Amino acid sequence: MNLPRFLLPAVLLFTGLSSLQAQTQPTDIRYSISMNNPANHYIHVEMECENIRNNGLNVKMPAWTPGYYWLINYAKNVVNFRAKTATGKDLKWSKTNKNTWYIAAEGGKVTVSYDLYAFSQSVADAWVDTGFAYLPPAAVFMHPDGALQQASTVKVTPYAGWKQCYTGLNPLPGKDFTYTASNFDELYDCPFLLGNQYSTAKTINNIPHRLVLQDTAGIDVPGFFSDLEKMIKSANTLMGHVPYKHYTFLIMGEGRGGLEHRNSTAVFSGGPYGKKDSDSYKRWLNFLAHEYFHLYNIKAIRPIALGPFDYDKENYTNMLWVSEGFTVYYEYLILNRAGILNRQDVYNMLRSDIAAYENSPGHLFQSATASSFDTWLQFFNHNPNTAVTTISYYNKGCALGLLLDLKIRHETRNKKSLDDVMRHLYKEFYQEKQRGFKDEEFRQVCENIAGVKLDEIFDVYATTTAPIDYPKYLAYAGLEIDLTPGKAFPVVFDKTGSQKNLAIKDMDKMNELQTAINKSWVKN
Numbered sequence: 001m002n003l004p005r006f007l008l009p010a011v012l013l014f015t016g017l018s019s020l021q022a023q024t025q026p027t028d029i030r031y032s033i034s035m036n037n038p039a040n041h042y043i044h045v046e047m048e049c050e051n052i053r054n055n056g057l058n059v060k061m062p063a064w065t066p067g068y069y070w071l072i073n074y075a076k077n078v079v080n081f082r083a084k085t086a087t088g089k090d091l092k093w094s095k096t097n098k099n100t101w102y103i104a105a106e107g108g109k110v111t112v113s114y115d116l117y118a119f120s121q122s123v124a125d126a127w128v129d130t131g132f133a134y135l136p137p138a139a140v141f142m143h144p145d146g147a148l149q150q151a152s153t154v155k156v157t158p159y160a161g162w163k164q165c166y167t168g169l170n171p172l173p174g175k176d177f178t179y180t181a182s183n184f185d186e187l188y189d190c191p192f193l194l195g196n197q198y199s200t201a202k203t204i205n206n207i208p209h210r211l212v213l214q215d216t217a218g219i220d221v222p223g224f225f226s227d228l229e230k231m232i233k234s235a236n237t238l239m240g241h242v243p244y245k246h247y248t249f250l251i252m253g254e255g256r257g258g259l260e261h262r263n264s265t266a267v268f269s270g271g272p273y274g275k276k277d278s279d280s281y282k283r284w285l286n287f288l289a290h291e292y293f294h295l296y297n298i299k300a301i302r303p304i305a306l307g308p309f310d311y312d313k314e315n316y317t318n319m320l321w322v323s324e325g326f327t328v329y330y331e332y333l334i335l336n337r338a339g340i341l342n343r344q345d346v347y348n349m350l351r352s353d354i355a356a357y358e359n360s361p362g363h364l365f366q367s368a369t370a371s372s373f374d375t376w377l378q379f380f381n382h383n384p385n386t387a388v389t390t391i392s393y394y395n396k397g398c399a400l401g402l403l404l405d406l407k408i409r410h411e412t413r414n415k416k417s418l419d420d421v422m423r424h425l426y427k428e429f430y431q432e433k434q435r436g437f438k439d440e441e442f443r444q445v446c447e448n449i450a451g452v453k454l455d456e457i458f459d460v461y462a463t464t465t466a467p468i469d470y471p472k473y474l475a476y477a478g479l480e481i482d483l484t485p486g487k488a489f490p491v492v493f494d495k496t497g498s499q500k501n502l503a504i505k506d507m508d509k510m511n512e513l514q515t516a517i518n519k520s521w522v523k524n
């Protein structure tokens with residue numbers, strides 16, 4: 001982005017203030033949240049900051065929440081902002097930009113308080129009514145500028161009659177409804193669900209897992225939890241390590257989508273869940289497998305831009321086709337290995353992702369990397385133009401994951417696979433270097449494991465709109481794909497005015513390597 005020249009001095013001045021501010025950060029941060037009248041859809045937040053050493057304190061509200069690549073600008077929901085000294089004296093304050101409040105603090109302790117409008121039902125927005133409260137922390141908690149590495153505690157006072165508060169944060173021993181976060185990336189990664197939900201727990205691979213359901217209607221809970229357990233074990237076996245001490249599924253009612261976290265996931269879904277083995281039930285498990293697998297692919301294995309985060313603005317990456325698309329691909333593989341999806345289910349699901357990409361007119365205009373980079377502009381902001389000129393990095397990323405997996409299996413005579421790439425990235429970048437990967441590092445790991453250059457996948461398919469040679473890659477696993485154009489749903493910019501079927505099936509005859517890849521890749 002180019003900045004107009006007259007803005008440069010202001011930018012430099014702001015940078016200078018920012019580093020000065022870093023010296024004034026408080027060392028003890030305590031929140032308390034309450035919701036005395038949830039029918040009004042407001043919650044009350046207090047933030048106590050101790051040991052402010054110098055004059056002046058900037059506090060900030062995040063502009064977005066990780067996993068949801070869209071500037072929601074949570075500051076818009078803040079009302080009744082106040083700041084007081086330890087003796088209760090009102091402090092002067094002023095806003096300095098859309099999400100920053102400057103407080104004329106005099107050192108010592110400052111208590112900030114505000115009310116927060118919480119009446120938007122999505123996984124990225126706060127909600128409170130008389131039934132329950134869902135609080136994604138980035139939507140709720142301000143932080144002192146420059147203090148993202150600081151620890152904090154959160155004391156929750158649920159509405160009268162609510163018995164439960166669920167969150168991925170660790171409880172503070174001996175204190176009811178009080179939790180600790182070692183830094184703000186942890187705090188902002190642990191949503192809260194309050195109310196009187198149904199919950200049950202199970203130890204899986206020696207680690208406690210909680211299943212919290214806002215409503216159990218239509219769900220065979222033991223059967224469902226048993227299938228989740230199979231999915232979890234399958235993912236853990238693939239990656240060879242479990243990075244959390246406890247995990248919580250927060251499953252709410254009607255609403256939109258799911259959001260991944262390091263030791264929890266928050267999901268809105270009003271069903272229908274369907275009977276075991278029905279397509280709708282399998283799609284429901286796919287959805288949860290996707291959010292769960294993200295704890296590996298995006299929370300641990302991640303592009304370098306995605307953590308530690310800048311909560312003020314867009315965090316750009318070209319790599320969501322890996323972080324989201326490969327997570328779609330692994331939904332299918334881990335559920336297949338768990339015995340929940342059969343071979344035909346996997347073929348059908350891959351077909352639907354490839355077809356969604358190939359039959360969308362946007363595939364003629366936007367690459368996978370461009371779709372990732374511009375997600376902040378377009379993905380959550382569709383209009384008639386973006387509807388026909390953009391693609392989903394979920395669909396194309398899944399297709400590219402398939403291509404890469406089969407290519408690695410082919411080149412290594414089925415000794416290695418995409419699983420080895422994921423395990424290597426996890427070990428090298430998450431466990432050892434403790435940082436995200438750069439674009440070129442991801443490619444290098446793939447090429448090292450494949451033992452060959454992967455120019456076609458990285459220089460052509462990921463970064464351009466060139467047509468993909470599916471038959472070549474699918475043949476590595478003894479598979480055929482039906483590219484016959486049909487006549488259903490003609491689309492505006494499709495040159496043929498028709499759609500491809502893209503059904504996948506086994507070849508009649510396979511050679512020895514094709515058979516080996518076919519059998520080890522997806523189970524019957």
Ligand SMILES: [Zn+2]
Nearest residue numbers: 290294324327
């Ligand atoms: Zn996802």
